[in-house]
Amino acid sequence: MTDTPADFSAEVSGALMMANLTRIAGWVKLSGTAEELEGLRFLEERMASYGWRTAIEMHDAYISLPSAARVLVDGASIKAITHSFSLSSPREGLSAVPVYLGHGTAEDFAGKDLRGALLLLEGMATPPVAKRATQAGAAGQLHISHHEHIHEMCISPVWGNPSGATRNDLPRTVVGSVSQQDGAAIRDALAAGKRPAVTLHADVDTGWRKTPILVCDLDGPGGAADPFVLLSGHHDTWYHGVMDNGSANAGMLEVARLVAQRHGAWRRGMRVCFWSGHSHGRYSSSAWYADEHWDELDRRCVAHVNVDSLGGKGATVLANTKSTAELRRLAAEAVQRHADQVLKGTRRGRNSDESFVGIGIPSIFGSISAQPHQHEQARNALGWWWHTPGDLLDKIDEANLVRDTRVLLHGCWTLLSEPVVPLDHGATAATLAAELEQLTPSLAERFDLAPIISEVATLRALATAIDERRDASPAAALPAANAALMRASRALVPIDCAEGDRFTHPDALPLAAWAPLQPLRALATSTPGSADEKFIAVDAVRARNRLVHALREATAALDEARQALGG
Incomplete structure (x- = not known):
């Protein structure tokens, strides 16, 4: 034993x-x-x-290694750091009266002309905010820490080494962070109608x-x-x-x-x-x-x-x-x-x-x-x-x-x-079933979810059958059963935790559960009978095909595992 x-x-x-x-x-x-x-x-x-x-x-x-950084407010120096994948500032620094933009959410950026601006933002520097700032054409970001400590951060949204296809997604702003007290003073001055002159110096070694x-x-x-x-x-x-x-x-x-x-x-x-x-x-x-x-x-x-x-x-x-x-x-x-x-x-x-x-x-x-x-x-x-x-x-x-x-x-x-690898594919199927249940009321009369729902039900039943046989499996069956369980993961994990492409890396940005469902979620919120609905429905059909294919691959693998284990 x-x-x-x-x-x-x-x-x-x-x-x-x-x-x-x-x-x-x-x-x-x-x-x-x-x-x-x-x-x-x-x-x-x-x-x-x-x-x-x-x-x-x-x-x-x-690799991007931040080095020296400092911030001047109306000529007075305050403590600051810069961040991995920030641009280095010009020799004379990046100077402007900042534009306060809250926590830098999509709503905070919406409808604003921020080209060339130095943004003042609440919270730590993050890839989503850096991406929004870059897309908005901002020149810089100055982040206000939530307390007296200032945290080092990597702001690139590109997962791993940039490629020819992703190198343009790297941040193109000068980024720094200051403490809560120092940042709040700048924010409060702006709120009082003052125009504090802020200069951000940042030195970053990237290559x-x-x-x-x-x-x-x-x-x-x-x-x-x-x-x-x-x-x-x-x-x-x-x-x-x-x-x-x-x-x-x-x-x-x-x-x-x-x-x-x-x-x-x-x-x-x-x-x-x-x-x-x-x-x-x-x-x-x-x-x-x-x-x-x-x-x-x-x-x-x-x-x-x-x-x-x-x-x-x-x-x-x-x-x-x-x-x-x-x-x-x-x-x-x-x-x-x-x-x-x-x-x-x-x-x-x-x-x-x-x-x-x-x-x-x-x-x-x-x-x-x-x-x-x-x-x-x-x-x-x-x-x-x-x-x-x-x-x-x-x-x-x-x-x-x-x-x-x-x-x-x-x-x-x-x-x-463990003789049988402890992979619970029934739990994976259950999370997809829960997502589909949320979509069913909105799509019931507009889009056929039955092919996906049917495959999920089959997958769950097979996973249950495998669980019942785990402890009584003949030794000779284990290699084939375990290989099949691994193949099921290869079909399910990429559509659950990535975007379904097994050869690339999604950005280091928030990703919805079961991301291939996004076209179906968009369809569920579209206006019935509208032109938008018809365009989105094209994507929804392709998403359904992708999901059904992946589920069938996983089902076939689990069926092999069940048979190997004596089912």
């Missing part, structure tokens, strides 16, 4: 993780720098000592660099061709980045140490990757790896276990950790067992090196724990020190780090050791 995660979760060593983390904390790991590579060599040494086969892959990445990825492997029982579980997290940091992402790297090392000691009980292999370019290249390493290793990942990768920012001081909420629908049941089990909390089932977002959902690889975790209170606009669930110089060793709670690592270990070991 193999170990369960509960059998050896007590072996997670807080002392060893803190010792490793103390070493990791010694480097400032900006993407593509010699110091980053030095820190990665330490991780490589540790992984090799635990019995893993290691290699460092160097690749070209489009192609060689960046490293540490890749560590242990094969499954069948050797190097076996399917594998991918465990990954970024290694690059802002400043010393002890929580983000040093603590996750320490947790990855600990999981790798413990599962390697039980290598004989594995059902499949494992690959552990430490990425560069997360913070300064918009997930450039994981996106490059997905592109360059697409065929291998498509054929062999069972699931992606992502990990970020473990063990933060005061991080007591684990109910919001994310997963794709196929792995939500596993995430809920891990969180319940090791934190005694009920998972709320938050959807996977477009962030955190999730470069593999387009291929069709299910994903689990990311940031496992968070602060109990967060400001919705500030997105500071990871603590005030996140992306600031304050992210140091004193922000780690060893007990929280142990707890989070036990959750991580539970997910990894279950994926490694």
Whole structure:
């Protein structure tokens, strides 16, 4: 009988993780720098000592490193930072009386001539706001932090390295951020009818660099061709980045140490990757790896276990950790067992090196724990020190780090050791069914949803039949059944979590659930009998075809899995 995660979760060593983390904390790991590579060599040494086969892959990445920044208000200097993928300012700075634009929502931008303007905006600098500002022809953005701390940010919406098709989507504004107090003073002056002269100076080094990825492997029982579980997290940091992402790297090392000691009980292999370019290249390493290793990942990768920012001081909420629908049941089990909390089932977002959902690889975790209170606009669930110089060793709670690592270990070991891979495609089908239920009242007399609804029902029934056979499956049936379950993911995950194109990466912008449904949602809100309705209906038919095709591919795969398992 193999170990369960509960059998050896007590072996997670807080002392060893803190010792490793103390070493990791010694480097400032900006993407593509010699110091980053030095820190990665330490991780490589540790992984090799635990019995893993290691290699460092160097690749070209489009990296943006912010440097000096300052802001003058009527000639007086205030503290400021600039951001990754901001333009550098002219030598004399970018000067203007700012235009206050609230939080920079689409509604805030609508109907305004902002060409050449310096925008004053509430909240942290983000890709959606940078994209709107660029499209509006603004010259610059000055963001007001929600508190006294100013957070480093990457503002590019382009996922991974820019291509010939996406390079024009990079931001084309000069961007800076100031504290709440300093920014509020500018905002209040504008509101009082004054015209403060603001000059933004920003120096940003953007260009192609060689960046490293540490890749560590242990094969499954069948050797190097076996399917594998991918465990990954970024290694690059802002400043010393002890929580983000040093603590996750320490947790990855600990999981790798413990599962390697039980290598004989594995059902499949494992690959552990430490990425560069997360913070300064918009997930450039994981996106490059997905592109360059697409065929291998498509054929062999069972699931992606992502990990970020473990063990933060005061991080007591684990109910919001994310997963794709196929792995939500596993995430809920891990969180319940090791934190005694009920998972709320938050959807996977477009962030955190999730470069593999387009291929069709299910994903689990990311940031496992968070602060109990967060400001919705500030997105500071990871603590005030996140992306600031304050992210140091004193922000780690060893007990929280142990707890989070036990959750991580539970997910990894279950994926490694279960005879039938724990992919719950019925849960995926249920989320699509819920979306269709919302559309049915508006489209019932206007558009035929029956082909999609029928395929969803068939998929759910097959998933139920597979669940009933998981524990009584003959060993000879497992390879075929598991391969079929993976093929079902390849059909479902891209239309659930990406846009349905398995060979590109959607932008790092909010993406609706089941994005291929968007034409049907547009049709549901169109005016019946209008010309717009007829145009939109063309898109809706094509969207229905795409969904039905993907569902049929998944259904065929699940039917093969059911038959292999004795159904």
